[in-house]
Amino acid sequence: QSVLTQPPSASGTPGQRVTISCSGSSSNIGSKTVNWYQQLPGTAPKLLIYSNNQRPSGVPDRFSGSKSGTSAFLAISGLRSEDEADYYCAAWDDSLSGPVFGGGTKLTVL
């Protein structure tokens, strides 16, 4: 059971906009910034969004993040086949004194 809660799956067709949610509590998302990681099949995770809505260099602006209260959201617009991957949210947790991850959302591009 992960500390942060994500839907196990999401899907969309090419060109669509998809949103993935991440729910936490006051000890993590409610008081800390949220990061998102993308894990393509058979590869290591990659930082996709940090500090709620910042994109590292090289990440397309099709990817955006937001936060409201104890929930965070990852939006992917103009969906492409290469976006098919597992997406994980994460945040520092003051109660656990470490970062916590969501269980991951498997995105399928139909």
Add this chain to the structure above:
Amino acid sequence: EVQLVESGGGLVQPGRSLRLSCAASGFTFDDYAMHWVRQAPGKGLEWVSGISWNSGSIGYADSVKGRFTVSRDNAENSLYLQMNSLRAEDTALYYCAKGRLGELSRPLDYWGQGTLVTVSS
């Protein structure tokens, strides 16, 4: 180019020990926190341990506290994870990851390819 190369994984019996290493290059190692994150087969990501730039702040997941010890050698640009009293549930791909800054709480901006640890009799 940032590179993180893990080594030391393998098949080990329950109750035995293993030491993982992570060789870092392409950045000023002693400026950044470093972490170990694991992924059991077919499962999600689980943070295992982290160590700040100067080893002044160290953290462990409850699942490994008292059994695993993280350390770093800034002169050798290396991160280590000593794993004792291994259990079947420790079976996973272990990733070395770099923090975005020196403190433990920062996001993990680069990851290695992982080293597989299998605990089985």
